[in-house]
Amino acid sequence: xxxxxxxxxxxxxxxxxxxxxxxxxxxxxxxxxxxxxxxxxxxxxxxxxxxxxxxxxxxxxxxxxxxxxxxxxxxxxxxxxxxxxxxxxxxxxxxxxxxxxxxxxxxxxxxxxxxxxxxxxxxxxxxxxxxxxxxxxxxxxxxxxxxxxxxxxxxxxxxxxxxxxxxxxxxxxxxxxxxxxxxxxxxxxxxxxxxxxxxxxxxxxxxxxxxxxxxxxxxxxxxxxxxxxxxxxxxxxxxxxxxxxxxxxxxxxxxxxxxxxxxxxxxxxxxxxxxxxxxxxxxxxxxxxxxxxxxxxxxxxxxxxxxxxxxxxxxxxxxxxxxxxxxxxxxxxxxxxxxxxxxxxxxxxxxxxxxxxxxxxxxxxxxxxxxxxxxxxxxxxxxxxxxxxxxxxxxxxxxxx
Amino acid sequence: xxxxxxxxxxxxxxxxxxxxxxxxxxxxxxxxxxxxxxxxxxxxxxxxxxxxxxxxxxxxxxxxxxxxxxxxxxxxxxxxxxxxxxxxxxxxxxxxxxxxxxxxxxxxxxxxxxxxxxxxxxxxxxxxxxxxxxxxxxxxxxxxxxxxxxxxxxxxxxxxxxxxxxxxxxxxxxxxxxxxxxxxxxxxxxxxxxxxxxxxxxxxxxxxxxxxxxxxxxxxxxxxxxxxxxxxxxxxxxxxxxxxxxxxxxxxxxxxxxxxxxxxxxxxxxxxxxxxxxxxxxxxxxxxxxxxxxxxxxxxxxxxxxxxxxxxxxxxxxxxxxxxxxxxxxxxxxxxxxxxxxxxxxxxxxxxxxxxxxxxxxxxxxxxxxxxxxxxxxxxxxxxxxxxxxxxxxxxxxxxxxxxxxxxxxxxxxxxxxxxxxxxxxxxxxxxxxxxxxxxxxxxxxxxxxxxxxxxxxxxxxxxxxxxxxxxxxxxxxxxxxxxxxxxxxxxxxxxxxxxxxxxxxxxxxxxxxxxxxxxxxxxxxxxxxxxxxxxxxxxxxxxxxxxxxxxxxxxxxxxxxxxxxxxx
Numbered sequence: 001x002x003x004x005x006x007x008x009x010x011x012x013x014x015x016x017x018x019x020x021x022x023x024x025x026x027x028x029x030x031x032x033x034x035x036x037x038x039x040x041x042x043x044x045x046x047x048x049x050x051x052x053x054x055x056x057x058x059x060x061x062x063x064x065x066x067x068x069x070x071x072x073x074x075x076x077x078x079x080x081x082x083x084x085x086x087x088x089x090x091x092x093x094x095x096x097x098x099x100x101x102x103x104x105x106x107x108x109x110x111x112x113x114x115x116x117x118x119x120x121x122x123x124x125x126x127x128x129x130x131x132x133x134x135x136x137x138x139x140x141x142x143x144x145x146x147x148x149x150x151x152x153x154x155x156x157x158x159x160x161x162x163x164x165x166x167x168x169x170x171x172x173x174x175x176x177x178x179x180x181x182x183x184x185x186x187x188x189x190x191x192x193x194x195x196x197x198x199x200x201x202x203x204x205x206x207x208x209x210x211x212x213x214x215x216x217x218x219x220x221x222x223x224x225x226x227x228x229x230x231x232x233x234x235x236x237x238x239x240x241x242x243x244x245x246x247x248x249x250x251x252x253x254x255x256x257x258x259x260x261x262x263x264x265x266x267x268x269x270x271x272x273x274x275x276x277x278x279x280x281x282x283x284x285x286x287x288x289x290x291x292x293x294x295x296x297x298x299x300x301x302x303x304x305x306x307x308x309x310x311x312x313x314x315x316x317x318x319x320x321x322x323x324x325x326x327x328x329x330x331x332x333x334x335x336x337x338x339x340x341x342x343x344x345x346x347x348x349x350x351x352x353x354x355x356x357x358x359x360x361x362x363x364x365x366x367x368x369x370x371x372x373x374x375x376x377x378x379x380x381x382x383x384x385x386x387x388x389x390x391x392x393x394x395x396x397x398x399x400x401x
Numbered sequence: 402x403x404x405x406x407x408x409x410x411x412x413x414x415x416x417x418x419x420x421x422x423x424x425x426x427x428x429x430x431x432x433x434x435x436x437x438x439x440x441x442x443x444x445x446x447x448x449x450x451x452x453x454x455x456x457x458x459x460x461x462x463x464x465x466x467x468x469x470x471x472x473x474x475x476x477x478x479x480x481x482x483x484x485x486x487x488x489x490x491x492x493x494x495x496x497x498x499x500x501x502x503x504x505x506x507x508x509x510x511x512x513x514x515x516x517x518x519x520x521x522x523x524x525x526x527x528x529x530x531x532x533x534x535x536x537x538x539x540x541x542x543x544x545x546x547x548x549x550x551x552x553x554x555x556x557x558x559x560x561x562x563x564x565x566x567x568x569x570x571x572x573x574x575x576x577x578x579x580x581x582x583x584x585x586x587x588x589x590x591x592x593x594x595x596x597x598x599x600x601x602x603x604x605x606x607x608x609x610x611x612x613x614x615x616x617x618x619x620x621x622x623x624x625x626x627x628x629x630x631x632x633x634x635x636x637x638x639x640x641x642x643x644x645x646x647x648x649x650x651x652x653x654x655x656x657x658x659x660x661x662x663x664x665x666x667x668x669x670x671x672x673x674x675x676x677x678x679x680x681x682x683x684x685x686x687x688x689x690x691x692x693x694x695x696x697x698x699x700x701x702x703x704x705x706x707x708x709x710x711x712x713x714x715x716x717x718x719x720x721x722x723x724x725x726x727x728x729x730x731x732x733x734x735x736x737x738x739x740x741x742x743x744x745x746x747x748x749x750x751x752x753x754x755x756x757x758x759x760x761x762x763x764x765x766x767x768x769x770x771x772x773x774x775x776x777x778x779x780x781x782x783x784x785x786x787x788x789x790x791x792x793x794x795x796x797x798x799x800x801x802x803x804x805x806x807x808x809x810x811x812x813x814x815x816x817x818x819x820x821x822x823x824x825x826x827x828x829x830x831x832x833x834x835x836x837x838x839x840x841x842x843x844x845x846x847x848x849x850x851x852x853x854x855x856x857x858x859x860x861x862x863x864x865x866x867x868x869x870x871x872x873x874x875x876x877x878x879x880x881x882x883x884x885x886x887x888x889x890x891x892x893x894x895x896x897x898x899x900x901x902x903x904x905x906x907x908x909x910x911x912x913x914x915x916x917x918x919x920x921x922x923x924x925x926x927x928x929x930x931x932x933x934x935x936x937x938x939x940x941x942x943x944x945x946x947x948x949x950x951x952x953x954x955x956x957x958x959x960x961x962x963x964x965x966x967x968x969x970x
Contacts, residue, residue, distance in 0.1 A: 194790045201783045208776040215769040222758070222765040229755040236748045241930055248937055356793065363799040367965030370806050374962060377813075378955035385948035388941045395938050 024050040024119045026134065028064075028112035031104045041065050042104060044111060048134045056135055063138055066091075069111055071145045075129040076118065081290045081343070082350030083124065084358055086117035087279030102264070106272060113276070181299045182292060191355065192288060199281045206274040213267045220259030227252030240398040247394060251387045262380045269372035273365055280358070291351060294344040301337035308333055539642040540571045541657070543635035546627045549587075563587050564627055566634060570657045576649065577658060584660045588613075591634060597652045598641075603847040603910075604917030606840040606925060607647065608640035645924070711857075718857040735915070741922055742845065749838045756831040763824050770817025777810030802962060809958045813951055820947035827939035830932050837925065848918055851911040858904040865897050 030045040048060045069088055076085050089110035092103075115134075118124045132144060183189075227249040234245020308330045315323045545567040569583035595610035611633035642648045780803045787800035869890065876886040 190790070190792075197786065201779070201786050205776065205779040205783055208772060208779050211772045212769070212776055215765070215772045219762075219765040219769050222762045226755075226758040226762045229751070229758040233748075233751040233755045236744065236751055237930075237933070241934060244934070244937060248941070359793060359795045359799075363795045363802070364965060366799055367802055367962055368967060370802055371959060371962035371965045373806070374809070374955045374958035378952055378959050381948045381952035381955055385945050385952055388944040388948065391941050392938075392945070395934065395941060399934055399938075 022050075022052055024048070024052055024055070024125055026112075026115045026119050028108055028115060031108050042107070044108060046115065046134065054131060060135055062134065062136070062141075064133070064141070066107070066111075067145060068133065068141055069114065071148055072118070072129060072133045073114075074148065076124060076127060077286065077290075079127065079129065080123060081294065082287065082347035082354070083121070084280070084284050084287055084351075084354045085124075086114050086121075087276065087283045088114055089279075102267070106268070109268065109272065110276065181296050183295050195281060195284050195288065199278060199285070202274065202278045202281060206271065206278055209266075209271040209274050213263050213271055216259050216263035216266060220256040220263065223252045223259065224256035227256065240394075244391070244395055244398050248391060251391060255384055255387055258380060258383050262376050265376045266373065269376065270369050273369035277362060277365065280362070284358070287347075287351065287354075291344070291347045294340070294347050298337070298340040298344040301333065301340045305330070305333050305337045537574050537648075538572060539574055539648055541635065541638045541642055542569045543567070543631050543638065544569065546631055547585075563589070564630075566631055568638065568657060574649070577654060579658075582658055584656075584658060586656070588630065588634075590656065591637070594652060594656045598647060598650065599843070601650065601652060602647060602917075603851065604844050604914030604921070605644075605646060606837060606844050606921045608637060608644065609836055609839045609843075610637050714861065715853050715857045718860060719853055721860070722853075722856065738915075738918070745838070745841060749835070752831060752834055752838070756828075756835060759824075759828040759831055763821060763828065766817060766821045766824060770814045770821065773810050773817060774814030777807045777814060780804070780807035780810065783807075805958055805961050809954055812954055816947050816950050816954070820943055823943035823947075824940060827936050827943065830936035834929065834932065837929075841921075841925065844918055844921060848911070848914050851907065851914045855904065855907045855911050858900060858907050862897060862900050862904060865893060865900065869893050869897065 025048075027047045028044050029047065031042045032044075033040060034043050035041055043063050043065050046062050046064050048055065048062075049058060051058065070091075073085055073088050076083075089107050118127075118130055124130065132140070136144070229249075230252065231246045231249030234242045234249060236242070237245060308326070312323070312326050312330050315326050543566050546564050547567075548562050549565050550562050565585040565587045567583055568586050569581070570577075571581050573580055591610060592613070595607075598607050611630065641653055647653060784800045784804040784807060787796050787803065791797050791800065872886055872890050872893065876890065879886070
C-alpha cells in the first residue's frame with residue numbers, strides 16, 4: 001500500500017502528460033452466452049482504462065464471468081475489513097437458466113457499477129486482487145478462483161478460528177457466560193439498529209417498485225387488447241363513428257407500447273437503484289458481523305491476557321521454573337491481544353468514515369433515482385394526454401355530423 | 402335548472418343535472434360532503450367521493466348550473482387545493498356518479514330527465530333522442546326496503562316473508578293524475594309487470610328485468626342482496642321510463658301508482674294457463690268444443706297461452722318449416738330485416754368482447770393506482786424512519802426527497818382512482834347495450850312467433866279446405882244429398898270461416914310486430930350511435946384529464962429532484 005501511494009504521488013509531481021491525474025476506469029460490456037445446457041454461463045468483457053503504473057498499458061480487455069466477480073468481492077471482504085464492500089447482483093440460480101435479455105442487462109449494469117465503485121474507492125482500488133481481476137489472463141483468473149473453492153471457502157487459518165470460537169463458546173456456557181460478548185455503546189447500538197431496520201423499509205419500497213413495473217406492463221397489455229376490441233367494434237359501424245372507434249383503438253394500442261417502454265425504464269432506473277440500496281445495506285450487515293467478530297476476539301484475548309498475567313504473577317511469587325515459559329507465553333498473548341484490539345479499532349474507525357460516505361452517496365443515488373422516476377412518469381403522462389387529446393376534435397366532428 | 406337549459410354542451414362539460422335531484426332527494430348525498438378526506442378510499446366503497454369532487458369542480462366551472470339548492474351544500478372552493486392549479490384541465494373531466502349506485506358496474510343510467518339536453522351520460526342523450534317533448538319527465542326512485550309478512554294462508558305461520566321496496570315517482574306527464582306519488586311493491590310484482598309488458602308490447606325492445614336469482618339470495622348476505630336488488634330495480638324502472646312508448650303504458654302506470662295487488666291478466670299465471678290448457682285438450686281432441694282459436698287468443702303467443710293444442714299445432718308447423726319439405730305459406734321476406742339482424746348479431750359479439758376487455762382495463766387501472774399508493778406509503782415510512790435516525794444533514798435531505806416522492810405517489814394513486822371511477826361509468830355503456838341486445842332478441846322472437854302463428858293458421862285453413870273439398874266430392878256422388886255429410890260440411894265451413902278470421906287477426910298482429918321492430922330498430926340505431934359516441938368522449942376526456950394531472954404532478958417532482966440529474970440524463 002505504501003508503495004502505491006508513493007507512486008501515485010510521484011505521478012502527480014511529474015508533468016509527463018496532460019492527464020497526470022491517476023485514473024482507473026472500468027466498463028463491463030458485451031454479455032455473451034457461452035456453454036450450453038446446465039453449464040451455460042454469461043461472459044462479459046471488462047475493459048480497463050488507466051494510467052496507473054502497476055497496470056498494463058492504457059487499455060486492457062479481459063473476459064470475466066459472474067463467479068470471477070464473486071471471487072473479487074470475497075477477496076476484498078477478507079482483506080479490507082471495516083470497509084463497505086460494494087454489493088453484487090444476486091446469484092439467482094433459477095433465472096440464470098432463462099437468461100432473459102432483461103435479466104442479462106440488469107446483471108451487466110450491476111456488475112459494471114460494482115467494479116466502478118471498487119475502482120473509485122480510495123482504499124479498494126489499491127487492492128492486488130483488483131489488479132489481478134482486471135488484468136490477468138483467463139487461466140490465471142481461473143486458478144485463483146479455484147483456490148478459493150476450498151471447504152466452505154475458508155482458509156485453514158479460518159478453520160482454526162472457527163474451532164477456537166467454538167471452544168470459547170463452550171467455555172462461556174460452562175462458565176455461565178452464555179451471552180455472546182457484544183459492543184454496547186449507544187452509538188454502535190443505534191447504528192446497528194438503524195441498518196437492520198433500514199433493510200426492512202427499503203425492501204418494502206423496492207418490492208412495491210417492482211410491482212409497479214409489473215403493473216405498467218399489465219396495463220400496457222390490457223390497453224392493447226382493449227384497443228383491438230374497440231377497433232373490431234368500430235368495424236361494425238359506418239362512417240365517422242366507425243372511424244372514431246378505430247382511431248381510439250389505434251391510440252390505445254400505441255399507448256400500450258409506451259407503457260412497456262416506461263416499465264423497462266422504471267425497472268432499470270428506479271427499481272434497480274432501490275435494489276442496489278438494499279444490497280448495499282446487506283453488505284454493511286456483513287461488515288457489522290466482521291466488526292462484532294473482531295470485537296469478540298479483542299475482548300476474549302484481553303480476558304485471556306488478564307488471566308495469564310495473574311497466573312504469571314502467581315508463578316513469579318512461587319519462583320516456579322515455569323516462569324520463563326509463562327512469561328514468553330504471556331508476551332505472545334499480549335502482542336496478539338494488542339493486534340486484535342488494533343484490528344478492532346481500525347474496523348471501527350473505517351466504518352465510521354464509510355458510514356458517513358455511504359450516507360452521502362445514497363442521498364445522491366436516491367435523488368437521481370427519484371428524478372428518473374419522476375421524469376419517466378412525466379413523459380408517459382404527457383404522451384398519454386397528447387394521444388387522447390388528439391382524438392377529441394375527431395369525436396366532436398362525429399357528433400355534429 | 403328545470404327545463405331552462407336546453408343547450409347541449411358539446412364539449413366534455415360533463416356535469417349532471419341529476420346532481421340537483423340527488424342533492425334534494427337523496428339522504429345519502431349529505432354524506433358525500435361529510436368528509437372529502439374519507440373520499441380518498443377504495444373504489445368498492447360508496448361512490449360519494451367522485452360526486453363530491455365533481456360537484457365542487459362543476460360549481461367552479463359551470464355558471465349555468467343554478468346554485469340555489471346546491472350552494473349550501475357545496476364547498477365554495479375545490480376541496481383539494483392541489484387541484485386548483487389543474488384548473489382548466491378539469492373542464493374536460495368530471496362525470497358524476499350517482500351515489501345511489503355503488504357497485505362497480507352500476508351506472509347512473511337511470512337518469513331519465515329528457516328535458517335537460519345536456520350531452521353527458523349516455524342515457525341522457527338516449528332520452529334526448531327518443532323524447533320529442535322536452536317537458537315530459539318521469540323520475541322513479543326505489544328505496545327503503547322493508548320486510549313484510551305474507552298474510553298467512555300458509556300452514557306454517559310466519560314462513561313467508563318478503564321484501565317490499567318503496568317506489569316513488571315524480572312526473573309531470575298527464576295520464577297520471579298527480580305529480581308525486583309512491584307505492585310499495587315486491588319483486589313478484591315487478592315480474593308481473595315485466596310479463597304483462599312483454600305480452601302487450603310484442604315487437605318492442607323492452608328492457609330486460611332484473612333476474613330472480615334464487616341462488617344468489619342464498620349466497621349473498623341478506624342485506625347486500627337486498628341493496629343489490631334495489632339498485633337493479635331502480636335501473637330497470639328508469640329504463641322503462643326512458644322508453645318512449647312504454648313510459649306511456651297502462652301497465653307501468655298501474656304499477657307505479659295503484660297500490661295493492663297487481664291484477665293478473667288472463668294469461669299471467671303460467672301454471673294456471675297450462676292447467677287450463679290441459680283441461681281443454683281432451684275436449685279439443687274429441688272434437689267437442691270448438692278446437693279453433695278465438696281471434697283474441699291469436700294475439701297472444703302460443704307458448705304463454707293456455708292452449709296446448711295450439712302449441713302442438715304450431716310446433717308441428719315449425720318442424721314442417723324446418724324440414725323444408727313444403728314451403729311454408731308465408732316467409733320472412735324482408736331482406737332488410739334479415740341484414741339488420743345479422744349486423745346486430747355481429748355487433749353483439751364485438752360488444753361483448755369489448756365489454757370484457759373494458760373490464761380488464763379498468764381492473765388494471767385500479768391495480769396500478771393501488772400499487773402507486775402502496776409505494777407512497779412505503780416511502781412515507783422510510784421518511785419517518787430516516788427523520789427519526791438522522792445523524793447528519795444528508796439524512797434529512799434524503800428524508801425530504803423521499804417525502805416528495807411519497808406525496809407524489811399517493812396523489813397519483815388518487816388520480817388513478819378517480820380515473821377509474823369515471824372509466825367504469827363511461828365504459829358501462831357497453832354493458833348496458835348488451836342488455837339491450839337481449840331486449841332485441843326477445844322482440845325478434847316475438848316476430849318469429851307471430852309468423853309461426855300465421856303459418857300454422859294458413860296450413861290449417863288449407864287442410865280444412867282440402868277436407869271440405871273431399872267431402873263435397875263424396876257427397877255429390879250420393880244422390881239426394883247426404884244428411885250427415887252436409888251437416889258435417891256446414892260445420893267445417895263454419896270452422897274455416899272462424900279460422901279465416903283468426904288468420905286475419907294473426908296477420909295484422911304480425912304486421913304490427915314487424916312495424917314495431919322497424920321503428921325500434923331505428924330508435925336503437927340512433928340511440929346506439931349517440932350512446933357510443935358519448936362513451937368514447939367520456940372515456941377520452943377522463944383519460945386526458947387524468948393524464949394531465951399526473952403530468953403536472955410528476956413534472957413538479959422532476960423539478961424538485963432536478964439537482965441530482967447527471968449530465969447524461
